[in-house]
Amino acid sequence: MRKKLAAGNWKMNGTAAALEEVTALAGAHPRPVADILICPPATLIDRMAAVAKGTAIALGGQDCHAAHTGAHTGDIAAHMLADAGATHVILGHSERRTDHGETDADVRAKTLAALDAGLVAVVCVGETEGQRDAGETLNVIGTQLAGSLPDEGVTGATVVVAYEPVWAIGTGRVPTIEQIAEVHDFMRAELAKRFGDVAEGIRLLYGGSVKPANAAEIFATSNVDGALVGGASLKAVDFSAIISALEVA
Numbered sequence: 001m002r003k004k005l006a007a008g009n010w011k012m013n014g015t016a017a018a019l020e021e022v023t024a025l026a027g028a029h030p031r032p033v034a035d036i037l038i039c040p041p042a043t044l045i046d047r048m049a050a051v052a053k054g055t056a057i058a059l060g061g062q063d064c065h066a067a068h069t070g071a072h073t074g075d076i077a078a079h080m081l082a083d084a085g086a087t088h089v090i091l092g093h094s095e096r097r098t099d100h101g102e103t104d105a106d107v108r109a110k111t112l113a114a115l116d117a118g119l120v121a122v123v124c125v126g127e128t129e130g131q132r133d134a135g136e137t138l139n140v141i142g143t144q145l146a147g148s149l150p151d152e153g154v155t156g157a158t159v160v161v162a163y164e165p166v167w168a169i170g171t172g173r174v175p176t177i178e179q180i181a182e183v184h185d186f187m188r189a190e191l192a193k194r195f196g197d198v199a200e201g202i203r204l205l206y207g208g209s210v211k212p213a214n215a216a217e218i219f220a221t222s223n224v225d226g227a228l229v230g231g232a233s234l235k236a237v238d239f240s241a242i243i244s245a246l247e248v249a
């Protein structure tokens with residue numbers, strides 16, 4: 001049985017004032033049935049860890065470097081995120097792939113670094129609108145999955161996969177339930193081919209314009225074990241409603 005996971009991706013949003021959202025969220029979910037994860041900007045992880053201490057909220061980074069240390073101005077190593085209080089890290093988000101030219105090979109190297117540091121890697125895949133229109137969705141997802149996940153160390157406890165159609169991120173547009181189910185069932189089958197029985201334990205999140213209003217329907221979908229939520233994770237009241245929908249799904 002896979003434990004459900006509600007993950008919030010704050011992206012480049014949030015300063016000290018936003019810490020009160022975490023306090024409010026923790027208050028609303030003292031003993032959650034689902035796992036709750038917030039991935040704030042790296043600048044906030046340390047302080048958020050202090051606020052989240054003793055609560056059920058786990059913290060994650062939004063990216064890490066593949067190397068352990070070195071001359072990489074502006075970058076952060078996986079073990080540094082862990083040192084700051086993170087237990088997870090999002091890798092291969094489409095905004096990283098687009099803004100920073102990250103390839104599947106980069107994401108795979110970062111995933112290895114994350115696992116090495118004891119972090120759970122939340123590895124993102126997703127097709128563009130053009131790729132979907134061209135009928136390439138499953139090919140794209142299959143290629144990204146194959147290239148972004150390493151051969152070693154992948155288990156239900158170490159890796160989470162997030163399906164995030166690029167055209168659904170921050171747009172208010174959401175795939176149909178059939179489209180989500182098709183990709184999630186496909187990902188489960190691909191993981192099973194490569195990792196065998198271990199695949200059954202790997203949580204598959206949907207991400208892209210998840211809101212309180214559409215969460216219940218998405219969470220009722222085949223092989224959807226939770227969500228990676230951007231905009232609607234910034235306010236405790238919205239994220240809390242999504243968590244509650246996940247818990248009753």
Ligand code: PGA
Nearest residue numbers: 169170208209229230231
């Ligand atoms: P969104 O972002 O919920 O704001 O669409 C999701 C994501 O990019 O993880």
